[in-house]
Amino acid sequence: MSGLLPTGTRASSEQDGEPKALWLDSDDTGELLSSLSSETARAVLTELHDEPGTASEIASRVDTSLQNARHHLSNLEQAGVIRIADTRYSEKGREMSVYAPSEEPLVVFVGRKERKHTFLDSLRGLVSVIGALGLVSLLVQWLVTPTVNQNVSGQLPRVGDALGNSGATPLGAPPE
Structure with missing residues (x-):
């Protein structure tokens, strides 16, 4: 029977929303802070950010009882910090929430x-700037890399080659 039911999951810890x-x-926020007041609850949330899992998997990973893990999972779900992302089946055919x-x-x-929208706009702007800087960095690398002299084998020169008696011009030296 275990071969007929899906035992894997498609759940991801990615957060794609706004x-x-x-x-x-x-x-x-009161409910959120209340649900995170326990060290075990914070450990459960941290584990879920690393990898989604069932209640029994989470209990094992945070070294707590299954009952305690279910309690914290329920509180975190009510606070909107976690969600049931998938359902899979145990070897015995029982449905398990992931x-x-x-x-x-x-x-x-x-x-x-009143500053809510200003804060969120700043956060979005920061993400946009980081993305733009990443693209500019890639463009600069793409433009600069072909201008570095390549050695006879077609590979880019190594710093060690330029320092030795290889006869190659040291990197950074003006062409003669």
């Missing part, structure tokens, strides 16, 4: 609520 800002004085982090990254924000 960041969600929670205000320190909101009801949702838990993973929620789709939206959460940010707890301390400040006035």
Whole structure:
């Protein structure tokens, strides 16, 4: 029977959603902080960010009882920090929920609520700038790499070759 039912999972710990800002004085934040007040709950959440898993897998990875892991998983799910990402079957054919982090990254924000959109816009802008810098870096590398002299074998010169008696021009030396 174990060969007929799926025992693997397609669940991922990737968070593809938009960041969600929670205000320190909101009801949702109170529930979130309450669910994360235990060291075990934080360990469970950390493990789920590393790799999704069933309640029994998480209990084993954080070295706690299955009952305790289920308690923390339930609290974290109610707070919206994790979700049931998939269902798979045990070797005995029992349905098991696979838990993973929620789709939206959460940010707890301390400040006035009027600044919510400004904060999220700044966060989005920062991500855009980092992406643009990465693209510019790749472009510069692509443009500069072909201009470095290649040796006879067609490979780029090594620093060690330029320092030895190889007869090659040292890197960084102006052409003669």
